[in-house]
Amino acid sequence: MKKTLFIIAAVAMFACAASAQTYDYVLTKGNSVSSVKWVETAVDGGKTIDIRIGDKKFNQNVDASRKTTRWHYTYAKEGTDYEVTLSGGVYTIKGKLKGKDINKTEKSKGYAWLQNISYKGGVALKRKGETLTYECFRMDNASLNTMQVTNIGQETVNGKTANHLKITPTGVKANLWSCHEYCDPETGVMVSYRAVEGVPGTPETVWTIKD
Numbered sequence: 297m298k299k300t301l302f303i304i305a306a307v308a309m310f311a312c313a314a315s316a317q318t319y320d321y322v323l324t325k326g327n328s329v330s331s332v333k334w335v336e337t338a339v340d341g342g343k344t345i346d347i348r349i350g351d352k353k354f355n356q357n358v359d360a361s362r363k364t365t366r367w368h369y370t371y372a373k374e375g376t377d378y379e380v381t382l383s384g385g386v387y388t389i390k391g392k393l394k395g396k397d398i399n400k401t402e403k404s405k406g407y408a409w410l411q412n413i414s415y416k417g418g419v420a421l422k423r424k425g426e427t428l429t430y431e432c433f434r435m436d437n438a439s440l441n442t443m444q445v446t447n448i449g450q451e452t453v454n455g456k457t458a459n460h461l462k463i464t465p466t467g468v469k470a471n472l473w474s475c476h477e478y479c480d481p482e483t484g485v486m487v488s489y490r491a492v493e494g495v496p497g498t499p500e501t502v503w504t505i506k507d
Contacts, residue, residue, distance in 0.1 A: 319485065320506040323349065326499030347413065354435075356411055362419060364411040369435050380433055382409055389438050402440040407431045416486060417445050417461045418479025424449040429466060442466045445477075453478040453488045454504060 315338035323330045335346045339357070342365070347354040356367040368379040378391025378398055387402040387409075410417075410430040420428060426447045434441055448460040458478035464470040475491030489503035 321489075321503045322506060323501065323503050325493075325501045328499075332503060354411075354413055358415075362410070362415055364409045364415070364432075367411045367433065371435075378438060380438075387433075387440065389433075393438055398438060400438075404431060404440075405442060407442060412443065412445075412463065416479065416484040417463070417477055418459050418481070418484030418486065420484075421445060421447040421461060422459065422481060422484075423447060444470070450481065451478065456487050457481060458487050 317336045319334040319336075321332040321334065323332050330350050333346075333348050337344045337346075342357060342359040342362075345354075345356050345358060351371060351373045353370040354368070355370075357365045359365055364382070366379065366381050370377045375395030376391075376393055378389060378393055380387055380389050382388075382404065385404045385406070387404060388400075389402065390399050392398065408428075408430045410428075410432060412430075412432045413435075415430075417428070420426075424447050427444060429442065429444045431440060431442055433439065442465065443463055444466050445461050445463045448462050450457055451460045452458070453460075456478075459481050461477040461479060462474055463477065464474045465472070473492075475489065475493075477486050478488040479486050485505070486503070487505045489501075491501050492498050493501045
């Protein structure tokens, strides 16, 4: 009986391990080099996604279509630790933002919530010219933004064929900022990311997946 229970437990542990996928990236910004660990774990109805970039931690739940249902952002060095949830078309944001209490609500404009640091756009946009409009929160000020992602076409990045996805704010802000994801055409996994995350002159932030 004990042997049988051991075998069942071992199989269960193996199944849990097999349901988790880990992606490791090298992040460069000017002369700074750091690592990014991205772990996806299957749960009923979707996945949990955990991303760690140095002292910054991102955790969220996504449903079967990868739409975000809950997002938690922590950056202890800055005194930030808040969570966003969505219910009935209303977002609730609670916690700490740069050391100050935050407790507010934002009404959705009706677009899907795709917290883009964890959303594999390559899963949905596999053909050139396809676009998608979505909502996400800017992590440094917890503001709700409407974004658009467009499949520009296939390119070779670090020796890999990838779909080039250009992401911008909607409207006139589209000319002010953009970021670029390069995703595996078959799996949608992001193999590279590029953006200037700061004022003009800030070094480009680049993610590159480890082989």
